[in-house]
Amino acid sequence: MRRPNRDTAVFTTSAVDLFASALGAFILLVMLLFPFYRNAGDATAHSRTLDVMEQRALAAGDVAQLLQRRESLIDAVEQAESGNLESERRLQRARERLQALRDLPEIPRAAQTEPEDPAIEPDIPAPVASDEFSLLGIATAAKSFVIVIDMSGSMLSYSRLMIDSVLEVLDPLDATNHIAVVGYQGDPSPVLWAFPDRTSMLQATPENLRDIRAFVRGLARNFAGSTPTHAALMAAMQYRPDAIILMSDGAPDNNPNFIVQDISSQNRFTEFEIHTVAIGDYTEDRTLVMFLQSLAQRNGGDFVGVSR
Missing domain, CATH: 3.40.50.410 (von Willebrand factor, type A domain)
Structure with a gap:
């Protein structure tokens, strides 16, 4: 009786390896080139994306200007507060001087005494020649x-x-x-x-x-x-x-x-x-x-x- 041939054909295994390698290479190329493909959508999708990106750039510029304006306003407020503090200090010094005047001891009215020698001092003052x-x-x-x-x-x-x-x-x-x-x-x-x-x-x-x-x-x-x-x-x-x-x-x-x-x-x-x-x-x-x-x-x- 003739024995059946059970050897695996070399051509068949090589073909499978070839196809598998080709498929892997295709998948790798797809993954590498995927970011460069246009997103799915109609013909205007790309232009709308560009418009959105441009609007975002403009908005970012407006935010930067607003932040700069905010810093300027903060500086102005700090200067105003510094000026207010100086004004308050001057006002406090003025109040302290006024209080010092109010706190002065009462000056007693001196008792009038008789001159020691009234004959020495004449009552007639010297004449004044001019305004000065x-x-x-x-x-x-x-x-x-x-x-x-x-x-x-x-x-x-x-x-x-x-x-x-x-x-x-x-x-x-x-x-x-x-x-x-x-x-x-x-x-x-x-x-x-x-x-x-x-x-x-x-x-x-x-x-x-x-x-x-x-x-x-x-x-x-x-x-x-x-x-x-x-x-x-x-x-x-x-x-x-x-x-x-x-x-x-x-x-x-x-x-x-x-x-x-x-x-x-x-x-x-x-x-x-x-x-x-x-x-x-x-x-x-x-x-x-x-x-x-x-x-x-x-x-x-x-x-x-x-x-x-």
Whole structure:
């Protein structure tokens, strides 16, 4: 009997391998080229896609402009807030200065005393030749004055010089002028003497000048303590005079630069003159001289010195 041939044909296996390889290559090419094929749709689908992409690009540009505008607005708001903070600080400083004026101790009205020697002081003031005249070397056209007198302990060495200088300031005044006097010392808080009280000034009539001279002479018996110049100037400002004449022999208790800045800042709204007079051996005290010169210069006044 003949045995059947069971060998597998080589051609048949090779053909299957060939077809399988071709199919795999086709699938690989399709996968590689798939992103480059146009999406399914009608003939206008591609153009609509391009329109959408263009609109997205325009929208992205608008968003960038809006973000830039937002940053600009944020910067503007921050600048406005910074300006508001500065305005609030200035307002707070103004409120503190106003409160300081309100908190000043009441200046007691000095008791009128009889002159020690009325015959020495004539009642007839010297004539005034023109609208501008000289007070202790200070040239001014002011009509109302507040004389601020340093009564600190160091003034004991110059008490006669101080009193004579104040009386010399009073000599040229007449009934066309108005006058007030404020004396000050620290013990340790500010202690002030005033004539008359802080609500009004006296007309410089012969009778009123006689009373003021007596008051000034009496101040010499109370020289003691420190030098609260800032409080005295603020008290003098309440009279609202045409001019203030500050007379001192020593540097103030407070920082001199602070006093000059604060008083000058407040004087912007009233614009009265502030004249300063250094008493005694002032050339040995540079701080005093610089303080008095700066205060007068910043407030339209003159600085003079009176030595022994």
